[in-house]
């Protein structure tokens with residue numbers, strides 16, 4: 189099946205006038221969000237700059253703009269069609285009201301929260317890490333292809349395999365037959381998709397990223413398109429920007445119309461359609477848990493210290509929250525069967541480009557080269573773990589003929605080794 193694609197430059201209000209009534213299966217729109225900013229970004233090679241204006245005189249000015257366009261979107265939608273309206277906290281309160289006005293309160297289907305993790309900034313208040321997508325249908329006969337996600341790790345095997353029913357108090361119980369044996373449920377597809385979607389933001393190196401301001405990930409559009417349309421259906425994006433919706437429609441074998449007021453945006457959409465690229469998300473495929481690669485044993489050994497654990501770094505386990513002369517203090521725990529020199533080198537190599545002036549290495553192995561600690565760079569401070577210090581103190585006591593501890597006893601093994 190050949191997915192037909194149409195692109196138009198112009199105000200979507202004018203272009204939509206040419207689309208026949210009741211012919212579109214899905215409208216996804218990601219219009220300006222009332223951010224009161226001009227959004228500007230450059231492409232990868234920095235030879236092109238894209239921008240769009242999101243400055244408004246007032247809320248009502250913005251509301252009028254959206255309202256007129258929603259009325260036409262309602263007209264061109266097929267009776268089984270849906271609209272997915274993308275906005276954020278700047279406009280959610282306005283948009284929901286307008287959607288209810290044009291589509292009707294009872295055509296509201298979902299308020300989808302697109303959640304993503306972001307680097308923190310220093311702004312006061314909570315870090316925004318979601319946007320909202322309102323789903324309204326034109327009628328009650330809207331298309332909906334149920335989607336399923338994986339069971340959560342806390343779901344036990346009985347919950348997955350056994351059929352459930354309700355008892356006389358309307359409490360969910362496992363169903364049993366007349367002999368009291370459990371009844372296995374029909375094929376389990378997973379957990380029905382919820383209205384909170386954890387889809388990563390496009391990272392700066394993603395191949396899919398084209399440098400268009402506020403470019404959305406294709407994976408987000410894939411989910412919407414698969415949820416509300418069939419192959420061959422017609423999808424419209426009246427504010428298509430870099431053409432994300434069109435690329436997703438093409439890859440999912442749907443036809444699409446893209447409109448944007450900017451010539452640059454339409455030229456970019458065309459380029460993307462000529463060579464469609466979707467960046468797979470390792471995070472989505474493997475789950476967020478796969479990224480939690482902090483060495484739990486090492487972190488346990490650092491218990492009691494105020495630290496920030498570091499993930500996916502073979503040289504550094506954590507940073508101390510306090511700094512040394514304004515520089516970070518990386519810390520690493522020696523692994524079992526790892527020599528002190530190897531541990532020290534791994535820490536030193538990983539820390540040098542982090543601006544650290546001192547690095548803390550916690551020893552755990554017994555007799556694994558403590559005597560050569562002096563061979564490590566002077567910046568690496570070797571600290572004996574509590575377990576090591578206790579073991580070594582006991583050994584000294586056991587070896588001592590008098591068996592009476594010296595009150596001033598210290599367990600200094602070498603000059604740059606400090607006891608825990």
Ligand SMILES: C[S@@+](CC[C@H](N)C(=O)[O-])C[C@H]1O[C@@H](n2cnc3c(N)ncnc32)[C@H](O)[C@@H]1O
Pocket residue numbers: 198199200201218219220239240241400401402403404405426427428429430431432433447448449450453
């Ligand atoms: C938030 S961006 C869309 C980004 C897009 N979803 C993407 O992934 O690249 C909003 C777009 O709306 C366009 N726009 C603003 N006013 C418009 C109008 N009246 N008609 C059509 N497009 C408009 C802007 O040029 C901009 O490209």
